[in-house]
Amino acid sequence: MKKSEHFQIKSVAPPGMTDSLSHYRVNCDEIFYDSFFIEQLRLEKLRAQRSKSTLSIILLTLDKEREGEFINMLDVLSVVRKKIRVTDICGFVNHKTIGILLPDTNEEGAKEICAKLINGDETPQFSATTSSYPDAIFESLAKTGSIRPDVFPFALESSIDASWFKLLLKRGVDIVGSIFGIVILMPVMLITALAIKTTSPGPVIFKQIRLGRQGIPFTFYKFRSMHVNRDDQIHREYVRDLIKGDRAKINQGDAEDPFYKLKDDPRITKVGRFIRKTSIDELPQFFNVLKGEMSLVGPRPPLAYEAEKYQAWHLRRILEMKPGITGLWQVEGRSKTDWDDSVRLDIRYIQSWSLLMDLKILLKTVNVVLTCRGAV
Known part of the structure; x- marks a missing residue:
């Protein structure tokens, strides 16, 4: 079951860097966004399949209304890592999204962890989306006879790499x-x-x-x-x-x-x-x-x-x-x-x-x- 919340993580531009988000995005794409997190996601999904355990995800995505401002995503990542468990896996999904993998965690547990990332700031900076595999899929099947397209936020497999x-x-x-x-x-x-x-x-x-x-x-x-x-x-x-x-x-x-x-x-x-x-x-x-x-x-x-x-x-x-x-x-x-x-x-x-x-x-x-x- 997909659930979205909003929260604020304050960050400042590091010394010597301009306040241009587009400039930072280039750096983020080139330095931080690689296949590591997606590969970890695939590995954890395979492990969950073998052990019949539940895997959940939290996606923290920069709100559109804040895209014109400078956001230090490294600061955000650092704050997130302090609030999650040592067994959770955290990394960049793209230039404006951080993903947290929650092994052996069902949807209720994912919501509890997501709540720790949310504060009461009135001007939301990021949207937080939680999703669980496979419980949301099975719930969708049982209720509607189909799998909702939003039960998992993005593709988990790379087997179909045909042009x-x-x-x-x-x-x-x-x-x-x-x-x-x-x-x-x-x-x-x-x-x-x-x-x-x-x-x-x-x-x-x-x-x-x-x-x-x-x-x-x-x-x-x-x-x-x-x-x-x-x-x-x-x-x-x-x-x-x-x-x-x-x-x-x-x-x-x-x-x-x-x-x-x-x-x-x-x-x-x-x-x-x-x-x-x-x-x-x-x-x-x-x-x-x-x-x-x-x-x-x-x-x-x-x-x-x-x-x-x-x-x-x-x-x-x-x-x-x-x-x-x-x-x-x-x-x-x-x-x-x-x-x-x-x-x-x-x-x-x-x-x-x-x-x-x-x-x-x-x-x-x-x-x-x-x-x-x-x-x-």
């Missing part, structure tokens, strides 16, 4: 590929729509809210494979056990040949069973790709109630990249891979994706679909 040109090419491939898929497979989609409509009551297209990049919800399209108005409790319980790693409950195969997917789901129609096994039910997602909500290749988009059960490190699969129709998990693991390993495959893709890798995954997907490997 804008590569991202533009990926989007171009998505547009061309989705149009090609829609045109070529339109006869299959029309036959499927007719089969669904004539064998069970209800809409042809099943619409569902899923979470895309940064946890932003979007309407996800599939051919309807289930009877309408069926309770989803069976799936909720299976997802809960899957993410918890309770293999005894979730393994629908055996020890030597595990299968981590619901086999006997009573909600599925006869036509639905066929289109699921052949992956035909996924074809309407080409329209999601064309709209820019998904990519041809990427992590799978989860339901909100799935993401609520995630551990902190699981969130990387939805925070950093657009979801895809297919992905590394689908071609290398699919139903034979347990939850944590499937997330690791998604993260591996996020860390090392390239257009060539996307092409290889798309070609492998054709083989997986034709052989119905891992489908049910």
Whole structure:
């Protein structure tokens, strides 16, 4: 939960330095603003993920109305360091923002520390923003079914360092590929729509809210494979056990040949069973790709109630990249891979994706679909 306050820290210009903030900014950018604090933030976030502990941040940002005055940010940093704990990490985020990392500290604790930095001065000099990871993210999921864009103040990961040109090419491939898929497979989609409509009551297209990049919800399209108005409790319980790693409950195969997917789901129609096994039910997602909500290749988009059960490190699969129709998990693991390993495959893709890798995954997907490997 994001919380902003204001406080005043008085400072004076050091001898020999002009009262020009722009002059000081140049010095600050060149001398003090480097990657140290951001790298520390990433390291602490990874540690929090491994230990399942909470990480909080306080950002102290120079108010706009004071930007015309000289502010000695070194003095501010010195004052801040005296007021925080020795285990906290403090540094420059940019020329007008100081960040304080608070390991093993929840949102309530962050607010208490923030309160120590605030005094009763009537002319605020800095705004103080507190945010916690991952508690605010999970709270946002539970309340709204999405992740608010402000739950963490700035990006935590550097894995997606592709140039804008590569991202533009990926989007171009998505547009061309989705149009090609829609045109070529339109006869299959029309036959499927007719089969669904004539064998069970209800809409042809099943619409569902899923979470895309940064946890932003979007309407996800599939051919309807289930009877309408069926309770989803069976799936909720299976997802809960899957993410918890309770293999005894979730393994629908055996020890030597595990299968981590619901086999006997009573909600599925006869036509639905066929289109699921052949992956035909996924074809309407080409329209999601064309709209820019998904990519041809990427992590799978989860339901909100799935993401609520995630551990902190699981969130990387939805925070950093657009979801895809297919992905590394689908071609290398699919139903034979347990939850944590499937997330690791998604993260591996996020860390090392390239257009060539996307092409290889798309070609492998054709083989997986034709052989119905891992489908049910």
